[in-house]
Amino acid sequence: MIKVSLIGKGKVSQHLNNVFDKTNTISVVEVLSSRGDLISKINQNNNAPQVDIYIIAVSDDAIHAVATQLAQTKSLVVHTSGSVSIQMLPEGIRRGVFYPLQSFSENCSIDFKEIPLCIEAEKQEDLNLLNNLAALITNSVFEISSKQRKSLHLAAVFVNNFTNHLYQIGGNICKQQNIPFSILSPLISETARKVENMSPEKAQTGPAIRNDTKTIEAQINQLENENYKKIYRILTDSISKKHEEKL
Amino acid sequence: MIKVSLIGKGKVSQHLNNVFDKTNTISVVEVLSSRGDLISKINQNNNAPQVDIYIIAVSDDAIHAVATQLAQTKSLVVHTSGSVSIQMLPEGIRRGVFYPLQSFSENCSIDFKEIPLCIEAEKQEDLNLLNNLAALITNSVFEISSKQRKSLHLAAVFVNNFTNHLYQIGGNICKQQNIPFSILSPLISETARKVENMSPEKAQTGPAIRNDTKTIEAQINQLENENYKKIYRILTDSISKKHEEKL
Numbered sequence: 001m002i003k004v005s006l007i008g009k010g011k012v013s014q015h016l017n018n019v020f021d022k023t024n025t026i027s028v029v030e031v032l033s034s035r036g037d038l039i040s041k042i043n044q045n046n047n048a049p050q051v052d053i054y055i056i057a058v059s060d061d062a063i064h065a066v067a068t069q070l071a072q073t074k075s076l077v078v079h080t081s082g083s084v085s086i087q088m089l090p091e092g093i094r095r096g097v098f099y100p101l102q103s104f105s106e107n108c109s110i111d112f113k114e115i116p117l118c119i120e121a122e123k124q125e126d127l128n129l130l131n132n133l134a135a136l137i138t139n140s141v142f143e144i145s146s147k148q149r150k151s152l153h154l155a156a157v158f159v160n161n162f163t164n165h166l167y168q169i170g171g172n173i174c175k176q177q178n179i180p181f182s183i184l185s186p187l188i189s190e191t192a193r194k195v196e197n198m199s200p201e202k203a204q205t206g207p208a209i210r211n212d213t214k215t216i217e218a219q220i221n222q223l224e225n226e227n228y229k230k231i232y233r234i235l236t237d238s239i240s241k242k243h244e245e246k247l
Numbered sequence: 248m249i250k251v252s253l254i255g256k257g258k259v260s261q262h263l264n265n266v267f268d269k270t271n272t273i274s275v276v277e278v279l280s281s282r283g284d285l286i287s288k289i290n291q292n293n294n295a296p297q298v299d300i301y302i303i304a305v306s307d308d309a310i311h312a313v314a315t316q317l318a319q320t321k322s323l324v325v326h327t328s329g330s331v332s333i334q335m336l337p338e339g340i341r342r343g344v345f346y347p348l349q350s351f352s353e354n355c356s357i358d359f360k361e362i363p364l365c366i367e368a369e370k371q372e373d374l375n376l377l378n379n380l381a382a383l384i385t386n387s388v389f390e391i392s393s394k395q396r397k398s399l400h401l402a403a404v405f406v407n408n409f410t411n412h413l414y415q416i417g418g419n420i421c422k423q424q425n426i427p428f429s430i431l432s433p434l435i436s437e438t439a440r441k442v443e444n445m446s447p448e449k450a451q452t453g454p455a456i457r458n459d460t461k462t463i464e465a466q467i468n469q470l471e472n473e474n475y476k477k478i479y480r481i482l483t484d485s486i487s488k489k490h491e492e493k494l
Contacts, residue, residue, distance in 0.1 A: 161453030168447035192439035200415035206408030
């Protein structure tokens with residue numbers, strides 16, 4: 001049995017709590033609010049068994065302040081953030097990271113089994129503990145350093161945040177012509193599905209990769225929104241390899 | 248039985264041929280290459296039964312030239328392009344459009360049942376015929392005008408071509424840190440899946456929508472590729488609503 005204390009009551013904490021609850025081998029001893037005096041809350045829980053892992057699932061900016069209050073603990077302390085280094089946790093404690101690479105929404109259940117869990121720790125025994133914890137909820141565990149995680153989080157901004165915004169623009173273009181957004185659904189799914197078996201380079205289609213300047217110019221003229229025109233141009237240029245593919 | 252002649256041997260033609268073949272009610276009488284003298288090819292097929300519909304599945308630029316050769320036919324003549332107007336087919340014939348809204352790849356089978364088929368015709372009887380043909384292969388038939396179709400095609404460029412390019416950028420960012428592209432797969436799928444039940448506006452997460460300028464600046468600095476920096480900035484600006492949402 002792995003005993004866990006969850007700190008924070010946001011989406012990540014809720015999702016972890018739900019999936020931990022479904023196992024017989026992870027016990028969520030407490031879910032603490034990150035606000036106020038954490039130490040006294042933990043001390044009030046004297047009757048609770050000592051936890052193996054504190055999981056700090058709070059906003060990036062709050063991680064340091066919360067973790068500082070745990071500077072005396074002998075348990076493993078991890079945060080769940082994609083962009084915060086392990087170094088943000090106090091020196092001298094057993095520290096680590098437990099980052100699920102997924103975009104969580106509130107009223108949206110999720111199958112954890114396929115979610116990549118990115119783990120990091122300084123000591124092998126802590127890494128083993130995180131690996132055991134992760135393997136109880138997902139089939140996909142990766143040992144990822146803080147530096148790698150920072151890049152992964154940035155990549156996630158492109159494939160999730162920015163992609164979703166392109167869906168929004170597509171929807172707006174349809175709306176102008178009284179076409180329902182749902183007509184785009186199969187294309188959106190297929191675009192995502194395709195890169196499961198094929199690199200995005202190979203999957204690329206459309207006027208930009210064909211250098212079909214006639215269609216490109218016609219489509220830019222068709223857009224009235226200056227912002228959409230700019231986005232169209234810059235992504236078209238990027239696809240047609242006018243820029244070096246260097247990070 | 249609907250008798251069809253397919254003109255063109257590209258991806259769309261191949262996919263239509265495959266899916267028509269699976270029905271007992273659509274007969275593909277011939278598949279003609281669009282190159283050379285189409286009329287003589289059709290005349291060589293004198294023994295073939297007369298077709299109900301000629302489906303011109305060739306590149307946009309070739310549609311007009313191919314269709315001109317069919318100026319004498321009494322059958323319905325349609326093209327399959329998202330961006331070409333019905334007017335590009337010769338006046339005086341029964342003309343229409345049969346546009347499957349999907350991105351087809353060569354060695355990639357596809358389930359047609361969910362693909363939206365956008366049909367257009369000038370006469371009600373031709374619209375009925377196209378509707379019958381479409382309903383035999385998909386559950387999703389839309390009557391879409393040339394003007395609407397042009398917008399739909401543009402929306403598809405955003406949600407397919409541009410989205411796929413963002414996958415490529417995400418993959419390149421991972422590659423720099425020796426992280427496999429496949430780690431992004433569940434996030435890519437979930438991002439697509441989410442907008443089946445939720446508008447992209449509601450599904451939007453990340454630093455841009457939170458106006459988290461600290462993370463935004465850090466991520467821009469993290470990118471070394473000037474092109475990626477520009478894409479990051481313009482999409483972040485767009486998400487944070489610095490621009491009017493006007494087409």
